[in-house]
Amino acid sequence: MKIAVIGGGLAGLCAAWLLSPRHQVTLLERHARPGFVASSVALGDGADALRVDVPLRVFYPGYYPTLVRLYQALGVATEPVSYATTLTDADGRAYFRWRNLRLGSLSLPYLLPQDLLTRRARRIAGAALAFGRLARQAAARGELAGQTLGEFVAQHRLAPEFVDGLLLPTWATIATCTLQDARAYPAEVVAGYLVSGVARQSVRRAVQGADDVAARLLAGIGRVECGADVQALRAEPDGSALRVQRADGSAERFDHVVLATQAHQALALWQDARPDEAAALGAFRHCALEVLMHRDAAFMPRARRDWSAVNARVGPGLDRPETTIWINAVQPALRHAAPLFQTVHAQREPGPGLLIARARFERPLVDAASQRALLALQRQRAEPGRRVWLCGSYAEAGVPLLESAVRSAYGVAAALQSTA
Numbered sequence: 114m115k116i117a118v119i120g121g122g123l124a125g126l127c128a129a130w131l132l133s134p135r136h137q138v139t140l141l142e143r144h145a146r147p148g149f150v151a152s153s154v155a156l157g158d159g160a161d162a163l164r165v166d167v168p169l170r171v172f173y174p175g176y177y178p179t180l181v182r183l184y185q186a187l188g189v190a191t192e193p194v195s196y197a198t199t200l201t202d203a204d205g206r207a208y209f210r211w212r213n214l215r216l217g218s219l220s221l222p223y224l225l226p227q228d229l230l231t232r233r234a235r236r237i238a239g240a241a242l243a244f245g246r247l248a249r250q251a252a253a254r255g256e257l258a259g260q261t262l263g264e265f266v267a268q269h270r271l272a273p274e275f276v277d278g279l280l281l282p283t284w285a286t287i288a289t290c291t292l293q294d295a296r297a298y299p300a301e302v303v304a305g306y307l308v309s310g311v312a313r314q315s316v317r318r319a320v321q322g323a324d325d326v327a328a329r330l331l332a333g334i335g336r337v338e339c340g341a342d343v344q345a346l347r348a349e350p351d352g353s354a355l356r357v358q359r360a361d362g363s364a365e366r367f368d369h370v371v372l373a374t375q376a377h378q379a380l381a382l383w384q385d386a387r388p389d390e391a392a393a394l395g396a397f398r399h400c401a402l403e404v405l406m407h408r409d410a411a412f413m414p415r416a417r418r419d420w421s422a423v424n425a426r427v428g429p430g431l432d433r434p435e436t437t438i439w440i441n442a443v444q445p446a447l448r449h450a451a452p453l454f455q456t457v458h459a460q461r462e463p464g465p466g467l468l469i470a471r472a473r474f475e476r477p478l479v480d481a482a483s484q485r486a487l488l489a490l491q492r493q494r495a496e497p498g499r500r501v502w503l504c505g506s507y508a509e510a511g512v513p514l515l516e517s518a519v520r521s522a523y524g525v526a527a528a529l530q531s532t533a
């Protein structure tokens with residue numbers, strides 16, 4: 114069959130790679146490079162140049178079985194990275210931190226006695242342990258369905274120092290959303306992520322970064338067209354095929370189309386979606402965000418001894434944490450290089466001459482409405498005679514991460530295959 118995959122994020126790359134051995138596949142991506150690597154940055158020149166992922170993307174095996182399966186199939190090497198974290202007030206003073214001990218495949222968070230000197234830190238640590246226990250028990254008993262994270266912590270009267278000082282900022286960092294959106298996250302989804310072993314297994318990254326993953330996928334895809342901005346998708350009047358129209362006016366017919374864009378982009382492209390299909394896509398909200406790559410150490414905790422791999426600045430007046438990743442601490446090849454940082458939701462610009470790159474992203478949000486829409490998408494995917502397939506991190510259960518992007522691609526490829 115002749116199949117178009119629109120969107121070269123990880124979901125689209127993976128779907129195109131899975132379908133290419135048996136079909137005539139064309140991947141269409143509007144950026145000059147596949148979206149998964151469109152914002153990577155090259156540091157240095159010539160043979161010494163080192164590519165750094167923007168944004169940095171990590172995973173841990175317990176929550177990412179499908180990504181692990183893909184990386185194994187592709188031969189992508191991965192390495193453990195630190196997830197030690199420091200939380201600071203708006204002025205950069207640390208109020209809580211955890212360190213990260215890595216022993217082989219085991220990886221544990223731990224605190225030193227000096228991390229517990231303040232009452233605030235002790236309250237946070239005590240409530241964190243209680244939260245872990247309560248979330249595991251409630252998840253095992255199936256009691257979290259229909260409850261938001263905010264409702265769960267209120268029901269269990271967890272200390273505000275923990276809720277506002279650790280839980281919500283950490284979740285808002287993982288999901289790159291506002292603190293309010295973190296509160297509205299389904300408790301079941303948050304617990305699913307936290308109880309899958311994140312506190313025991315090493316967080317990992319692809320050793321050669323996203324570029325290496327993309328290159329391995331691209332090598333197996335029939336035809337790839339970057340700079341191809343798709344404007345519209347609709348069925349031919351006789352229903353025999355789909356017509357994909359680009360912004361440059363050209364059009365092409367395909368037997369099937371995999372829409373591997375964000376939900377709202379898919380909705381804008383898909384001109385003859387049925388009302389129930391449009392309603393399901395329209396239920397996914399997303400947040401826009403910016404990542405800065407820079408060398409400005411003023412984004413880090415004030416005291417150098419408080420620096421961690423991940424540093425989240427939280428404070429009154431901030432609707433979300435400003436999170437700075439210390440890239441030297443997570444990318445071993447850069448351990449001895451000049452300080453390099455990535456900041457999400459920067460509250461100010463880096464100092465003169467210290468900004469290296471700026472990239473914008475969109476990320477789906479998970480809430481009660483998106484959970485309902487997910488069920489509708491799954492029902493629609495199972496209908497016979499489909500030609501349009503929705504694929505992306507938003508289209509699978511769980512936190513929209515690399516895992517759900519890849520799981521969605523495997524699901525669409527299997528469903529599309531069964532129609533052949």
Ligand SMILES: Cc1cc2nc3c(=O)[nH]c(=O)nc-3n(C[C@H](O)[C@H](O)[C@H](O)COP(=O)(O)OP(=O)(O)OC[C@H]3O[C@@H](n4cnc5c(N)ncnc54)[C@H](O)[C@@H]3O)c2cc1C
Nearest residue numbers: 120122123124143148168170171343474505506513514515
């Ligand atoms: C700051 C940040 C940090 C993150 N960190 C992690 C992490 O550590 N671990 C993790 O697992 N996940 C992380 N994620 C999430 C993860 O990156 C995403 O879940 C995943 O990459 C989404 O892939 P996708 O293919 O579903 O969507 P996208 O990557 O958004 O892909 C959609 C593609 O469609 C293309 N497109 C859109 N419209 C058109 C059009 N009209 N024509 C042609 N092409 C079009 C876009 O250019 C894009 O390339 C992070 C995300 C962000 C923003």
